[in-house]
Amino acid sequence: MKDHFVLQNVKMINGSSVDIIVENRKIVDIVTAGTGNGQNLVDYNHKVYVSSGWIDMHVHAFAEFEPYGDDVDEIGYKTGVTTIIDAGSTGADNLSKLVNSCKNSKTNVFAFLNISRIGLERIDELSNLNWLDEEQLIKTVAEHKDFIVGLKARISKSVVGSNGVKPLKIARKFSKETDLPLMVHIGSGPPNINDVLDLLENKDIITHYLNGKSNNLFDESGRPLPKLLDAINRGVHLDVGHGNASFSFKTAMHAKEYGIKFDTISTDIYRKNRLNGPVYNMANVLTKFLYLGYSLEEIINAVTVNAAKWLKKPELGRISIGDLANLTLFTVEDEQTSLIDSEGDEKTAEQKIVVKGVVINGEHIEC
Structure with missing residues (x-):
């Protein structure tokens, strides 16, 4: 250097x-x-x-886990992202392994701690409430307070099983005990999205807010749900979290029409969707919002200023x-490019x- x-x-x-x-x-x-x-x-x-260096608020950077894992620098600085936030890949059982795996990486790394102690060792990590161990979680937060920025709860049917909204209620308790906000993954129900929204507070993050699933944040005509508007007014933060199954051009167009704007743009990137799409990298995801008609300043602020503000690390969002x-x-190049969302909908950008x-x-x- x-x-x-x-x-x-x-x-x-x-x-x-x-x-x-x-x-x-x-x-x-x-x-x-x-x-x-x-x-x-x-x-x-x-x-x-x-x-300022791009910040990705939602990645999966614990290489040991499949399918939701990848190498830190492959989804970090090599794609133009200088700071990544692992979004709950690991719980209390494996968080220290994630910390150790990042020590030789160039990219800056922080993490949301999965409320399930097993993390994404399996993808139904909230189906057994015995895996939500408060004592172990609090101990892990204390040991890694400079690395952990919040708690992650994936609240969708395939993750919670028959537990419905119970894991989120437990997560709310963990949040109060640790004074850490929640990042909440939303997707297919049950639980009903309105029951999820009721439990969210100021500084909590909804990730995947532009998903196209039937349990999403907009009604059949594309209008935002009243409880979404209430949550926004309470200070709940909206994060894109594109991923394999969580970004819809149709939903994004409805959101733009009704002024439901992203706070942060994130990829939900991991090895599979980096190599095979539809995510590929942060630049590809940002290009989709350029196509949707947002200004370059709005888009770049979402991965710099806004993300740094949420992290309480303003120095990361400025030059x-x-x-x-x-x-x-x-x-920003004048070149036709094909863009594909998580539903397989393809658009051509200029x-x-x-x-x-x-x-x-x-x-x-x-x-």
Whole structure:
């Protein structure tokens, strides 16, 4: 790694160009384009955007688990994402293994702790309430308080079995005991989505909010459910969590029509949907929202400013002198590209977002 380098003639999201000078892993200056001095100049010729490093709020990064697992850097910096949040791959039984598996990775990693101690060792992890061990969960949170950002509860039929909404009620108790918010996966019912919404509070996250399943957040005509509007007013956070089965263009169009906007855009990426789609990478998911008509600023804020704010780590969402350098470099190219949602619905976009590189904890890497 070079101790000093200059990213020259990079475009900010507002279209202005600057030079960003990095030394000893930190941003030491941001100057007028073309005026940065140093031995190691990387000239992007006003063609490449720079943002603070992208943050993916929902990934599965515990490589040992199938199908929901992958290698940290394969879904991290190599795809332009400098910080990933593992979304409950591991519970108290295996969280320490996840922590250890990340130690040699370049990508920054945090995690939601699965409320089931077995995590995604099996995919019906909330079907047996004996796996919801409060004492073990609290102990794990205390041991890894700098790594764990919240608790994860997957509340859909295939996960909870006959338990309905009971695991979410237990999760609510765990949340109060640990003072950690919940990320709640929604999907097929039972339980009914309205019963899930009733239990969500300020700072909790609904992930998969644009899924196309019959138990989703919009009625048959596409209008948002009244209890969804109530939840938003309480401060519940909406996260995309694309995944194999949880993003629908049709639902996303309804949401946009009625002003139900994402707070964060995340991939729910793991090995299968990285290699075979429909996710592939963060840039592909962001391109879908460009196609839907959101501005570049709204889209990039969702994976920078908004995510960093939720994490209470504002430094991850800004480009500021004195901060550790975590940046994403990308272009918006005028090129037709095919986009597929989780329902198999295919759209053709006229533009696409392409990652060109990252600065990860002060190290510049071209992608």
